[in-house]
Amino acid sequence: MKTLKIEDLSKNFGSTEVLRKINLEIDEGNFLVLLGPSGCGKSTLLNIIAGLETINEGNVFIDDYNVSKVEPKDRNIAMVFQSYALYPSMNVRENMIFGLKQAKTSKEKIEQQLEKVSKFLQVDQLLERKPSQLSGGQRQRVAIGRALVREPRIFLFDEPLSNLDAKLRVEMRREIKKLHQQLKTTVVYVTHDQTEAMSLGTRIAIMNHGVIQQNDTPENIYNKPSNTFVADFIGSPSMNLIKGSLKESSGEISFTANGSNFEIPVKGYEFKDKSNLNNKEVFFGIRPEHIYFKKSNESDFEVTLRADLSEYIGHEQIMTFDYANQEILAKFPSTIKIELAKETKLYFDLTQTSLFDAQTEERI
Amino acid sequence: MQDKLKSSSYQQLEQKSKYTNMFLRWFLYFVLILFASYFIFPLYVMVVTSLKTMEEIRQGTLLSWPSGLNFESWAVAWGGRGYGAGDTFLRPYFWNSIKMVVPAVFFSTLIGAMTGYVLTKWRFKGDSWVFLFLLFGCFIPFQAILLPMARTLGALGISNSIVGLVLVHTVYGIPFTTLFFRNYYVSVPTELVKAARIDGAGFFKIFFKILLPISAPIIVVTVIWQFTQIWNDFLFGSTFSFGEAAPIQVALNNMVLSSTSVKEYNVDMASAIIAGVPTLIVYVLAGKYFIRGLTSGAVKG
Numbered sequence: 001m002k003t004l005k006i007e008d009l010s011k012n013f014g015s016t017e018v019l020r021k022i023n024l025e026i027d028e029g030n031f032l033v034l035l036g037p038s039g040c041g042k043s044t045l046l047n048i049i050a051g052l053e054t055i056n057e058g059n060v061f062i063d064d065y066n067v068s069k070v071e072p073k074d075r076n077i078a079m080v081f082q083s084y085a086l087y088p089s090m091n092v093r094e095n096m097i098f099g100l101k102q103a104k105t106s107k108e109k110i111e112q113q114l115e116k117v118s119k120f121l122q123v124d125q126l127l128e129r130k131p132s133q134l135s136g137g138q139r140q141r142v143a144i145g146r147a148l149v150r151e152p153r154i155f156l157f158d159e160p161l162s163n164l165d166a167k168l169r170v171e172m173r174r175e176i177k178k179l180h181q182q183l184k185t186t187v188v189y190v191t192h193d194q195t196e197a198m199s200l201g202t203r204i205a206i207m208n209h210g211v212i213q214q215n216d217t218p219e220n221i222y223n224k225p226s227n228t229f230v231a232d233f234i235g236s237p238s239m240n241l242i243k244g245s246l247k248e249s250s251g252e253i254s255f256t257a258n259g260s261n262f263e264i265p266v267k268g269y270e271f272k273d274k275s276n277l278n279n280k281e282v283f284f285g286i287r288p289e290h291i292y293f294k295k296s297n298e299s300d301f302e303v304t305l306r307a308d309l310s311e312y313i314g315h316e317q318i319m320t321f322d323y324a325n326q327e328i329l330a331k332f333p334s335t336i337k338i339e340l341a342k343e344t345k346l347y348f349d350l351t352q353t354s355l356f357d358a359q360t361e362e363r364i
Numbered sequence: 365m366q367d368k369l370k371s372s373s374y375q376q377l378e379q380k381s382k383y384t385n386m387f388l389r390w391f392l393y394f395v396l397i398l399f400a401s402y403f404i405f406p407l408y409v410m411v412v413t414s415l416k417t418m419e420e421i422r423q424g425t426l427l428s429w430p431s432g433l434n435f436e437s438w439a440v441a442w443g444g445r446g447y448g449a450g451d452t453f454l455r456p457y458f459w460n461s462i463k464m465v466v467p468a469v470f471f472s473t474l475i476g477a478m479t480g481y482v483l484t485k486w487r488f489k490g491d492s493w494v495f496l497f498l499l500f501g502c503f504i505p506f507q508a509i510l511l512p513m514a515r516t517l518g519a520l521g522i523s524n525s526i527v528g529l530v531l532v533h534t535v536y537g538i539p540f541t542t543l544f545f546r547n548y549y550v551s552v553p554t555e556l557v558k559a560a561r562i563d564g565a566g567f568f569k570i571f572f573k574i575l576l577p578i579s580a581p582i583i584v585v586t587v588i589w590q591f592t593q594i595w596n597d598f599l600f601g602s603t604f605s606f607g608e609a610a611p612i613q614v615a616l617n618n619m620v621l622s623s624t625s626v627k628e629y630n631v632d633m634a635s636a637i638i639a640g641v642p643t644l645i646v647y648v649l650a651g652k653y654f655i656r657g658l659t660s661g662a663v664k665g
Contacts, residue, residue: 050562051562052561072561072562073562073564077562078562079558079559079562081555081558081559082555083553083555085556085558085559087556087560087573087574088556088577089578098560098563099564102563102565103564146559158555
């Protein structure tokens, strides 16, 4: 049984296609993050799961039960919004029990739930306050509390941290993580912040233009991006994509960047399909953090590149190098001194590379 | 540049700008006082005249102070002289106006709030057209609808009645009240409505429990606006009602214009003030919310 299952879901607003044939499944207790740039349809997808938007095609199942035409209140879900959406005219207590009251829950049960949740979230001292008298973090907590008291099957979070300042955001992120570890409820969480996605999710679904690009564990998303969009979207700075072609001679496969005169062996790379690789136009992907200043593995590949630009950002520095007229970025500890406009020896970690078809932009 | 200036020239400049500032300030006060008196002058004449006897009015000048606080003309304006036929006074018409203005303001505000709520939080296909046509209602000159409205009221059997006037004012208030509430609710985060829907609240529950309790500023604005419009209306009142059913503005007009004998300026002035006082009271009581409501932006949760 899947806690949440989405089947061939499509949605358009007028002539604009927002979601195209989305298929998604979540097992009990998982934390799924929907990640993507703004306008990719992730919030619409969340609203559809909640029942706040209608569906044009496809179905949504919660616990194998088709809820596509079920009212939000009957879907056994709870949602936390970006603006918290606490009812301004009600105090914290009324805010938290509003849903239970609508559901005609018994008074004892309401009191019991309220006490349990407000203690758990440490808002039991704030029950008589109005939302306007709370700080950002407290509001956030009350909003989560309002979702918790209903004991839903699935929690939906719509960018809940983006209204907080940087420091509080990191704190609340940890609290949400802790919350999930303790309660083990299924969560669907929408964000455009990749750090949030990486640190919270047990699975991440990366979306772009209404299509899920990759739905995988954070490790796989980072290490084995399924296409250039994911490779480019995840990581800061994003993955270097060097244009070039593959060459196959006597079983050895190597990569040559356009306009460059040396070959990089890629024999250790796990190809999905080993046929027709000779002369294939590809992008060679390597993350800035996998380019080293000192050789650390036997398999590291030595290149000599000219340093063009240095960006100092405290604990590290981002250097821009020229690789046969293509810019590539590398990340080093800021203690390393590299002279600009000089040829420098660098080492590519060949165990951490990705290769993408230049035409389809898919991983090969 | 500046450090090259000598300290003496600094002092000169300082002195000069001091005089300029002083002059501008006095000029400002002068203009303000001038304009203020221009506005207060008619009110002064009205109050002073209403406190004079006819003797005094005939002898004295317009601006002179009354000989004493003589409230007789106020009593006549409110309750008449008590000699039966032909004696027009404001009391019954004042209550007519109250009976008209209270339901008309209530219904037009409530309906406007609902329409604004639907147009912003329950969007439907073509809703912006509906809003556009409603807005159009704000710009239709009222004279243009007098005849069709008279026919409608006749067909409904409520012409020349307070109920008829309540209907007319409610209908013609809706474009304005909708505009006010729509613009207010646009700034209320729609997430509130979504949250309430997930919590299981329906259309009316969301309106009455979530939105209406945070609408106080705009309700005040709407009530003041509608109260002033309806209370001061003469056109609809004089067209759709006469005799017993007339609102106060119509009665005031009849009183002042139809007196056959000597013009009693003191009674006329007192009547005019009485007819204007309720709107003043509403402004004084709710005025500060009026500004606040007009300028209030987003409602933060």
